[in-house]
Amino acid sequence: MTNELEKYIDRVLYSEDDIKAMVQKVAARINEDYAGRKPLLVALLKGAVIFSADLMRALIIDCEIDFMKVSSYSGTQSTGVINIINDLGCDIAGRNVIIVEDIIDTGLTLYKLKELLESRHPASLKICTLLDKPSGRKADVYADYIGGTVGKEFIVGYGLDYDEKFRNLPYIGVMRNS
Numbered sequence: 001m002t003n004e005l006e007k008y009i010d011r012v013l014y015s016e017d018d019i020k021a022m023v024q025k026v027a028a029r030i031n032e033d034y035a036g037r038k039p040l041l042v043a044l045l046k047g048a049v050i051f052s053a054d055l056m057r058a059l060i061i062d063c064e065i066d067f068m069k070v071s072s073y074s075g076t077q078s079t080g081v082i083n084i085i086n087d088l089g090c091d092i093a094g095r096n097v098i099i100v101e102d103i104i105d106t107g108l109t110l111y112k113l114k115e116l117l118e119s120r121h122p123a124s125l126k127i128c129t130l131l132d133k134p135s136g137r138k139a140d141v142y143a144d145y146i147g148g149t150v151g152k153e154f155i156v157g158y159g160l161d162y163d164e165k166f167r168n169l170p171y172i173g174v175m176r177n178s
């Protein structure tokens, strides 16, 4: 580790090669499951930008991508409200939609987002996440495609941030003191 940013990283959890393998693994399953169906990837800003770009390049089927930016308030946890900051630019009715997320922690964001997108009548709706953090779960939400599972530690890099920093690291690392 040479970069100035890397003083804040305790250890590398997934190297660039590990991430490539996770992306290929997930893409292989999507290629198989969606052959002939032109899925629409709905990538969540900002965290999933890098993963979704790599995932899309690993897909050999016809597909499209759009982006959405949401935030969730969990003042009252079970009834967390979703706030749409940037909505999709297309109609998803009748489409085979795959939400692409960087990491699922409490699951509150995705729980609410799934509800919202379901109300727009897609033909199907699935979730693909690079990482899953099952120990943090507060809402009943599961991903259909998972690159890897992590523990309670706070991780950064490859799109994941701490206070908007570290998204540019090419690997995934654990923050010091997390």
Ligand code: IMP
Binding pocket: 047, 072, 101, 102, 103, 104, 105, 106, 107, 108, 109, 110, 133, 153, 154, 155, 156, 160, 161, 162
């Ligand atoms: P939740 O599942 O509604 O709690 O929200 C998940 C979001 O929280 C992710 O999309 C990330 O933006 C953020 N997040 C959760 N855990 C981490 C982490 O370990 N590092 C960086 N961001 C995280």
Ligand code: MG
Binding pocket: 044, 045, 046, 047, 048, 102, 103
């Ligand atoms: Mg995020």
